[in-house]
Amino acid sequence: MSKIRFQQSISLDGYSAGPDQSEEYPLGTGGEELHEWMFGLEVWLKAHGREGGEVNASTPVVEELESGYGARVMGRNMFGPIGGGDWGDGSWKGWWGDNPPYHTPVFVLTHHPRDPVEMEGGTTFHFVTDGIESAIERAQEAAGDEDVLIAGGANTIQQALVAGLVDEFLLSVAPRLLGDGERPLDGVGAELELEQVEGIAAPGVTHLKYRVMK
Amino acid sequence: MSKIRFQQSISLDGYSAGPDQSEEYPLGTGGEELHEWMFGLEVWLKAHGREGGEVNASTPVVEELESGYGARVMGRNMFGPIGGGDWGDGSWKGWWGDNPPYHTPVFVLTHHPRDPVEMEGGTTFHFVTDGIESAIERAQEAAGDEDVLIAGGANTIQQALVAGLVDEFLLSVAPRLLGDGERPLDGVGAELELEQVEGIAAPGVTHLKYRVMK
Numbered sequence: 001m002s003k004i005r006f007q008q009s010i011s012l013d014g015y016s017a018g019p020d021q022s023e024e025y026p027l028g029t030g031g032e033e034l035h036e037w038m039f040g041l042e043v044w045l046k047a048h049g050r051e052g053g054e055v056n057a058s059t060p061v062v063e064e065l066e067s068g069y070g071a072r073v074m075g076r077n078m079f080g081p082i083g084g085g086d087w088g089d090g091s092w093k094g095w096w097g098d099n100p101p102y103h104t105p106v107f108v109l110t111h112h113p114r115d116p117v118e119m120e121g122g123t124t125f126h127f128v129t130d131g132i133e134s135a136i137e138r139a140q141e142a143a144g145d146e147d148v149l150i151a152g153g154a155n156t157i158q159q160a161l162v163a164g165l166v167d168e169f170l171l172s173v174a175p176r177l178l179g180d181g182e183r184p185l186d187g188v189g190a191e192l193e194l195e196q197v198e199g200i201a202a203p204g205v206t207h208l209k210y211r212v213m214k
Numbered sequence: 215m216s217k218i219r220f221q222q223s224i225s226l227d228g229y230s231a232g233p234d235q236s237e238e239y240p241l242g243t244g245g246e247e248l249h250e251w252m253f254g255l256e257v258w259l260k261a262h263g264r265e266g267g268e269v270n271a272s273t274p275v276v277e278e279l280e281s282g283y284g285a286r287v288m289g290r291n292m293f294g295p296i297g298g299g300d301w302g303d304g305s306w307k308g309w310w311g312d313n314p315p316y317h318t319p320v321f322v323l324t325h326h327p328r329d330p331v332e333m334e335g336g337t338t339f340h341f342v343t344d345g346i347e348s349a350i351e352r353a354q355e356a357a358g359d360e361d362v363l364i365a366g367g368a369n370t371i372q373q374a375l376v377a378g379l380v381d382e383f384l385l386s387v388a389p390r391l392l393g394d395g396e397r398p399l400d401g402v403g404a405e406l407e408l409e410q411v412e413g414i415a416a417p418g419v420t421h422l423k424y425r426v427m428k
Binding site: 196 | 227243244385387389394400402403404408409410412418420422424
């Protein structure tokens with residue numbers, strides 16, 4: 001049975017991005033450090049076309065996360081610099097170069113219509129203007145029997161949780177405090193019933209996995 | 215070397231107490247559920263004079279937490295109902311009956327002076343009116359070679375972290391969202407440098423332990 005799931009690297013105080021996000025610092029002050037546990041992993045380097053790296057307790061977590069999905073959903077602010085308004089000359093094609101590390105359709109939530117953008121390596125960006133439910137529905141169609149991965153950012157995760165559309169999620173908790181920024185679990189309320197699936201300690205991070213009970 | 219440490223059971227969204235705290239619900243709406251992982255443990259029941267219970271991966275965590283300390287510090291709102299003002303007729307002696315489960319001196323932060331209250335079983339409540347640093351200093355003197363445990367609540371933890379007085383802490387993350395309430399890591403900023411010591415998954419909770427680097 002295909003699932004709708006997400007993963008977020010968060011600080012100990014719950015932020016997935018720090019304050020003062022900008023084109024230079026898309027994750028805000030300190031936000032990049034939440035992902036440090038991942039950057040040295042062989043599995044991550046390989047996905048980004050590089051060699052070497054480490055194998056540790058995070059490796060199977062990343063391998064599981066990065067397999068079995070057939071489409072992604074992401075917010076406009078994750079696709080491009082904040083406050084982008086309309087698409088201008090259409091030259092912005094995401095942060096990830098000509099061959100993004102997704103290799104599936106990616107459904108981008110936006111208020112501004114745009115034709116799909118086909119990239120190298122199987123990634124196509126589709127732009128969805130009628131909300132999170134529609135984006136996830138279209139992603140499910142595209143994914144077929146495979147999962148839909150909600151990539152972020154915080155606001156998109158919040159919308160999906162509030163709409164009751166998430167089946168499972170993984171929080172990778174970094175040993176950092178950010179003090180300010182965006183929290184993916186804020187504004188979600190207290191209604192969701194959760195079940196702890198597992199907790200895995202790894203160098204510089206602990207992964208917490210939960211199932212949303214229906 | 216004796217340490218200053220704390221433990222807090224928190225929700226996945228970082229709250230140690232829910233909204234609408236009252237004498238009937240001192241931990242606010244949903245706050246009690248953050249401690250559910252503990253109530254069935256043999257080690258917890260025994261500490262509260264009862265028999266039976268379970269042994270699981272939380273057992274050594276609780277045993278370590280509850281040993282090796284010689285004094286506690288707690289906030290006024292943890293000692294008694296919120297908004298208590300002065301001590302009235304002095305009949306309020308905490309939530310825990312004649313024989314509180316502490317068995318050490320407990321230093322209570324308050325704006326209202328009060329003579330020490332000696333309970334059965336080795337617990338004496340001392341009332342400290344000149345701030346968190348003074349309370350911890352007095353607790354350290356009382357503890358001698360043993361640790362000082364900051365019991366809570368959220369505001370007292372925040373004060374101790376901001377003052378740079380904490381050496382180590384344990385967060386026990388329950389599979390719950392509260393949506394509102396008090397967060398012990400709020401207002402602490404981004405300055406503290408932390409090291410992940412361990413992460414332990416147990417039934418209904420994951421324990422995350424951190425060291426504060428000086």
